[in-house]
Structures are given as structure tokens and as C-alpha cells.
Amino acid sequence: MTRYKLLTVGQLIDGTGAPPQKNAAILIAGDRIQAVLPHPPADLDESVETHAFPNGTLLPGLIDAHVHLTVDPGAYNTPEFIWARNDDQLVDLGRRQALQFLNAGVTTVRDLGARHGVSLRVRDDLAAGRVTGARVLAAGPAITTVQGHGHFMGVEVANHAELAAAVDQLIATGVDVIKLIGTGGGVTAGSDPLQPQFSAEALTLAVERAHRAGRRVAVHAHSAAGVRNCLDAGVDTIEHCTFATSQGVAPDEHLIARLAEQAVYVIPTLAPWYVLRDSDDAFLGFPQFGLSPRRMSDQVLANLDQMRRAGVKLTIGTDAGTWKLTPARFYDELEGFRQAGFSALETIAAATSVAAQALGIESEAGTIAAGQRADLVIVPGDPTQDFSVLARPALVLQAGQIHPPDY
Ligand SMILES: [Zn+2]
Incomplete structure (x- = not known):
């Protein structure tokens, strides 16, 4: 028998950027939104379970497009942490962090890098209902070069043939998305964030194989040269996109115009630096260039503002799992977007x-409309007046199931 729930709220924000609707109500049938009503119905069948939040705002369940569930935000040195743990320990950590995301109002996360298949195990445990937490889309291990960035938890490839085989093999194991490390990165010793790891030709090969199999491609890229390769190859999402140089972040106007024109999604991952913005510890910024989180934070915010003005499609992704970046810090990424000039509704x-x-996944998630999965959050107030209410969800629903947040 289908179970019905009616939520009545002070206002509803549907996720599209449209202004809030006052005194709205939604009817949920099982795991789906059945109807969005302009006001609460006058009389109701008594079998309908009702929940009233007269001062609350209803939003679509939040989405974090870039996380590492099986990396410990309590570990200062990620490679050392990974080497010291077995796969079962990483899976346990992943389950715990998926639950913490749900408590933060995040109903879907995309995991963009985990050792072996541990993120797939976490995803499958959640999907089967063996544990409770945010729904996971998982890349499995990221594809990198030999000793390249993230090699301690990735798949290393030495040439085009190995790259093609790695893409095919990951798809065969059931990954939802392919993640490639397009340039060097911060936490890997000996890695140069300015140096492309894959040519545009190599990325194109991966994109073609992944798209043929119906999978999207996410690419980590810091420098302008790395971003250009992503654009030439037609990747789906560019992660970080800092336009890093040895002097700091230097947004490239021409490439930003191309990002907007090609409608590529950029996930700027402000949080690793924004959360640590009071720190001068260069190991946590860009150790290769002696850039502290304090300097990186200011510069990535300015870069985000420039991309926003140019009309680039920009998405929230925290890079959770890096130092101090617990799921509860999801809110900090939202706050970073506000600092960079996004309105509350745009954020x-x-x-x-x-x-x-x-x-x-837009046909299922990300908006409040009839037919969408009932992934929802109610926050205790009006986020267009007091943005910080987003850090304190009053109620979370995942596929119509009520989850009282616990923090
Ligand atoms: Zn990452």
C-alpha cells in the first residue's frame, strides 16, 4: 500500500533559482513527490501522515558533487592514512561519512576517488538499505599516471592502451562516472599541479569510451594548460579549475569564455582552502609553490567570482575527506559561494x-516537482534572510523516508 505524507511549510524553494513560494505544501506518495500544492488542502484523508513546519523552508535534498567518503578528514597526511588502512576499514569510514552527509541535508554525493572498489561497496550498501546515508554515485579509483597525483588510491596508467583498458575495466565493474587526474595536485609528493598528466588526445580517448558506455567524465585540473585539455576533449565536469600558476591563481579570460560557451560544469571546491583560511600552513595550500590556505582561499574566491560573471555553470562540491573537511563542513562550501557573489537562491x-x-540525475533529483524522487530538506527559517539556517536542517527526507538529523 502506498504511504502518503503531506508536508506543509512556511515557504518552498524549488531549487531552480525561482523565488520562494509562501505557505506551500507537498504531497509525497511512497518515494516520489506526487504534487506541489499552492496551499495546504482543506480536508485530508486521515491515512495521510502530516508534518507542519510553519517557520520552515522546504528545499530539494542537497547534492555534493565532489567527495571522498573513504578518506579521513582527521588525517593530516592523506597518503599515509590510506597506506595504513585495509579496505574494510575504508568502507566503514565511508558508511559513517555517508550518514553524516545525510545529517547535513545532503541526500546525494558523488565520490570522485577511492582506493580499489571501496566507494562502490559503500554505494551498494546504501542502495540496498543495509546502512543509512546519502545516496552515492561513485567513480571508484581515479585514473592517474604512474606515480601521478593520487596514485596511492588510484589506477596508474603508462600509455593510451592502458588508459583505454582502465576506462573499460572500471565501466565493467559498475562505476557511475569516470574520474581522471588531468594535472598534478597538492597532496601528492613530487606532483606538479601545473603540469598536465594527460594530453587532450588521451582525455578524448577516455571521453569517447566513457560516453559510449553512458558514463560521464570528471577531470581534476588546476593549471590553464590542464583546463584547455579538458575543453578540447569535451569532458563533462572540471574539478578545481583553479588556473594555478607558480605565483598563485591567475584566471584565464579566454578559457573562462570557452568554459561558458561549451557549457562545461565546473566544480571549484573552495572548501579545502576556505575552511582553513586562517592557516598559513603551506602543506595544506599548494606546498609546491609555498601558497598557504589563506592565500589560496582569497584567490579561488576571486576566480569563482570571475567565472560566475562570465556565465560558467558552477556547482557545489566540497572535496570532503581532505584535512578538516568533514561532511558537516558542507555548509562552508555554500558560504564560500555567497562570499564569491552568489545570491542565496543562486547558491x-x-x-x-x-x-x-x-x-x-536531473530527472530524479535537484528540484521539487511532481514525479521527482522525494529527496528533501527542511531548514528552520528563511535562508534568503538568514543563510546560516542551511547549516541546521530540521528534517531530511530521502526517497520519502523521514530522517531526523542528528548532529
Ligand atoms: Zn577530490
Whole structure:
């Protein structure tokens, strides 16, 4: 028998960027939104379970497009942490962090890098209902070069043939998305964030194989040269996109115009630096260039503002799992978007409808409309007046199931 729930709320923000609707109600049938009503119905069948939040705002369940569930935010040195744990321990950590995301109002996360198949195990445990937590789309291990960035938890390839085989093999194991490390990165010793790891030709080969199998491609890229390769190859999402140089972040106007024109989704991952913005510890910024989180934070915010003005599609992704970046810090990424000039409604859209489009799940998630899965959050107030209410969800629903957040 289908179970019906009626939620009545002070206002509803549908995730599209449209203004809030006052005194709205939605009817949920099983795991789906059955109807969005302009006001609560006058009389109701008594079998309908009702929940009233007269001061609350209803939003689509939030989405984090870039996480590492099986990396410990309590570990200062990620490679050392990974080497010291077995796969079962990483899976346990992943389950715990998926639950913490749900408590933060995040109903879907995309995991963009985990050792072996551990993120797939976490995803499958959640999908089967063996544990409770945010729904997971998983890349499995990221594809990198030999000793390249993230090699301690990735698949290393030495040439085009190995790259093609790695893409095919990951698809065969059931990954939802292919993640490639397009340039060097911060936490890997000996890695140069300015140096492309894969040519545009190599990325194109991966994109063609992944798209043929119906999978999207997410590419980690810091420098302009790395971003250009992503654009030439037609990747789906570019992760970080800092336009890093040895002097700091230097947004490239021409490439930003191309990002907007090609409508590529960019996930700027401000949080690793924004959360640590009081720190001068270069190991946590860009150790290769002696850039502290304090300097990186200011510069990535300015870069985000420039991309926003140019009309680039920008999506929330925290890079959770890096130092101090617990699921509860999801809110900090939202706050970073606000600092960079996004309105409250634009920021919410970046964490809901735009994120769902970036992940290819917009027919199911990211907006409040009849037929969508009932992934929802109620926050205790009006986020357009007091943005911080987004850090304190009053109620979370995942596929119509009520989850009282516990923090
Ligand atoms: Zn990452």
C-alpha cells in the first residue's frame, strides 16, 4: 500500500533559482513527490501522515558533487592514512561519512576517488538499505599516471592502451562516472599541479569510451594548460579549475569564455582552502609553490567570482575527506559561494538543480516537482534572510523516508 505524507511549510524553494513560494505544501506518495500544492488542502484523508513546519523552508535534498567518503578528514597526511588502512576499514569510514552527509541535508554525493572498489561497496550498501546515508554515485579509483597525483588510491596508467583498458575495466565493474587526474595536485609528493598528466588526445580517448558506455567524465585540473585539455576533449565536469600558476591563481579570460560557451560544469571546491583560511600552513595550500590556505582561499574566491560573471555553470562540491573537511563542513562550501557573489537562491541552485544536471540525475533529483524522487530538506527559517539556517536542517527526507538529523 502506498504511504502518503503531506508536508506543509512556511515557504518552498524549488531549487531552480525561482523565488520562494509562501505557505506551500507537498504531497509525497511512497518515494516520489506526487504534487506541489499552492496551499495546504482543506480536508485530508486521515491515512495521510502530516508534518507542519510553519517557520520552515522546504528545499530539494542537497547534492555534493565532489567527495571522498573513504578518506579521513582527521588525517593530516592523506597518503599515509590510506597506506595504513585495509579496505574494510575504508568502507566503514565511508558508511559513517555517508550518514553524516545525510545529517547535513545532503541526500546525494558523488565520490570522485577511492582506493580499489571501496566507494562502490559503500554505494551498494546504501542502495540496498543495509546502512543509512546519502545516496552515492561513485567513480571508484581515479585514473592517474604512474606515480601521478593520487596514485596511492588510484589506477596508474603508462600509455593510451592502458588508459583505454582502465576506462573499460572500471565501466565493467559498475562505476557511475569516470574520474581522471588531468594535472598534478597538492597532496601528492613530487606532483606538479601545473603540469598536465594527460594530453587532450588521451582525455578524448577516455571521453569517447566513457560516453559510449553512458558514463560521464570528471577531470581534476588546476593549471590553464590542464583546463584547455579538458575543453578540447569535451569532458563533462572540471574539478578545481583553479588556473594555478607558480605565483598563485591567475584566471584565464579566454578559457573562462570557452568554459561558458561549451557549457562545461565546473566544480571549484573552495572548501579545502576556505575552511582553513586562517592557516598559513603551506602543506595544506599548494606546498609546491609555498601558497598557504589563506592565500589560496582569497584567490579561488576571486576566480569563482570571475567565472560566475562570465556565465560558467558552477556547482557545489566540497572535496570532503581532505584535512578538516568533514561532511558537516558542507555548509562552508555554500558560504564560500555567497562570499564569491552568489545570491542565496543562486547558491541553493548550485547545490541542487545545477548539481543534478552536472551529474546527469536531473530527472530524479535537484528540484521539487511532481514525479521527482522525494529527496528533501527542511531548514528552520528563511535562508534568503538568514543563510546560516542551511547549516541546521530540521528534517531530511530521502526517497520519502523521514530522517531526523542528528548532529
Ligand atoms: Zn577530490
